[in-house]
Amino acid sequence: MQFDLGALRRHPDVEGPGLEASDAADRLILDEAATLIGDVGPGGLVVVDDAYGALALGAAAAGARGIRVHQDLITGERALAQNAERTGHAAEVRSLPLGVELLGGARLVLLRLPRSLDRLDEVVGLIAAHAAPDAVIVAGARIKHMTLAMNDVLGAWFERVDVSHARQKSRVLTARDPRDARQPPAPGWPxxxxxxxxxxxxxxxxxxxxxxxxxxxxxxxxxxxxxxxxxxxxxxxxxxxxxxxxxxxxxxxxxxxxxxxxxxxxxxxxxxxxxxxxxxxxxxxxxxxxxxxxxxxxxxxxxxxxxxxxxxxxxxxxxxxxxxxxxxxxxxxxxxxxxxxxxxxxxxxxxxxxxxxxxxxxxxxxxxxxxxxxx
CATH class of the missing domain: 3.40.50.150 (Vaccinia Virus protein VP39)
Known part of the structure; x- marks a missing residue:
């Protein structure tokens, strides 16, 4: 039976009409990454900036184990924990700070594209530095929140960036082959x-x-x-x-x-x-x-x-x-x-x-x- 993303909640974040815990971009990311999720093996999957747990729990329902997760907002982190308990996947997800413990050796990273290019640059740079040499990023968002500059940020850190077809006003970028350093060089973070x-x-x-x-x-x-x-x-x-x-x-x-x-x-x-x-x-x-x-x-x-x-x-x-x-x-x-x-x-x-x-x-x-x- 397909995992019901619509059953997820935003609580303790703000809830109300028009405020959903998942969207079409989450579904597209999971679909584009489906084969990779099946092959990645225990501990190889990392999820970053998953708003309320749709990506992590969708991947867990697809068989992923030992999923490492980072969400910037503490309310999102708590929503994931509550959604994981309700759906029976609490044992499969672990929240960590953004850094080496989260990203070390990762082979697949599912990412909700942030609207901030600076945030994207910092996250993708850390992935390139600490993930496995064969790491793949599958990153997506609603098209209205995407810009061509996101392709450039990913391309500065990864040799290959592929763009999916649009579906339900969402799109996915897939990045492969991490570079040794950002091209061209730029100041680090913070x-x-x-x-x-x-x-x-x-x-x-x-x-x-x-x-x-x-x-x-x-x-x-x-x-x-x-x-x-x-x-x-x-x-x-x-x-x-x-x-x-x-x-x-x-x-x-x-x-x-x-x-x-x-x-x-x-x-x-x-x-x-x-x-x-x-x-x-x-x-x-x-x-x-x-x-x-x-x-x-x-x-x-x-x-x-x-x-x-x-x-x-x-x-x-x-x-x-x-x-x-x-x-x-x-x-x-x-x-x-x-x-x-x-x-x-x-x-x-x-x-x-x-x-x-x-x-x-x-x-x-x-x-x-x-x-x-x-x-």
Whole structure:
């Protein structure tokens, strides 16, 4: 009986109409790789950036054993674990960090193509460096999220790249024959950039929002944070990305300690590297977590946030709602959430409801900065 990908769930990630745990690209990747999956042998299959487990569990149902998996988001990792338990394949999958233990000796890698070319470059470079000499990558996505530049990234690391026929608005790229080094050479990962106007060096792995740059929304927020809860001894950089806000805060307030947290493994690693390069790692604690799940109620006087508004490839406000709700729970009485958001999203009523009284601090043609207080 064919494995039912439609039975998979996204939980604990955002769920709702139009938000599915698998799609046509997952099915096409599995079909294009079917013969290879049957031949790869125990421990030879690696799955990277499988959103909720469709690729890993589809391969397990096809007979693959000892599957190593890496998902950037901790919510995806947990969804895979729950889906694996429900489908009886928990013993066949093992989640690992992105690195040698994950990729060493791999003969077949199933990959959901990330929208970020930097993320693709970092992942494919690691595969080329650590997988077996006969390793094959079968990578796919919805065509609307693919570009010809993805072929170029794969071709920089692998001698041969083949393109599948389109099916159900999806396509697969298959890469073979790893090169010894990227062609042409390029800087490795992570990468750093100094921002003298902020007094901060930002370090980022591939795919982290804004990379080693500082986006204009975060710049607007940082320009206003000097007056945020001036007596706060600690703060939280929620959905921290590269950790630029955390590094800036402890640089501006030498007695402050900051918790930087993000559900992305790449973001958490970037935030740690940013804290290290700015010599503030002793005052910035970085965690990979789903929102503020590791922090107790009513414990923090200041939370800063530039909320994401994508759930995987879909635009969705559910992530922001989850983060606002968490902030309302964790803020101490009299504490404030300082948040920057795209003005067209109109988050102020939601902030009023989930956090508390909200005032506008700053606004430009694209972004709004608000401060929401817990009574």
């Amino acid at each position: 990468r750093g950039e100094r921002h003298d106007d902020l007094g901060v060096t930002v370090v980022a792995h591939g795919g982290v929002f804004a990379g080693a740059g500082v986006d204009i929304g975060t710049r607007l927020l940082l320009g206003e944070l000097g007056g945020a809860v001036p007596d706060a001894a600690s703060a939280v950089d929620l959905a921290c990305g590269s950790g630029v806000a955390a590094a800036w805060l402890v640089g501006a307030r030498p007695s402050m300690r900051v918790t930087a947290t993000d559900r992305s493994a790449a973001a958490a690693a970037s935030a740690r590297a940013t804290a290290e390069v700015n010599a503030v790692a002793d005052r910035v604690q970085v965690t990979r977590a789903d929102g503020l799940e590791l922090l107790p109620d009513a414990s923090e006087p200041l939370i800063v946030l530039n909320p994401p508004f994508h759930s995987d490839a879909a635009l969705h406000t559910g992530i922001a709602r989850h983060l606002f709700d968490d902030a309302g729970r964790v803020l101490a009485p009299g504490g404030e959430l300082w948040c920057v958001w795209n003005s067209h999203l109109g988050y102020r009523p939601l902030l009023e409801r989930l956090v508390g009284p909200t005032r506008q601090v700053a606004r430009n043609p694209k972004f709004t900065v608000t401060a929401s207080g817990r009574p």
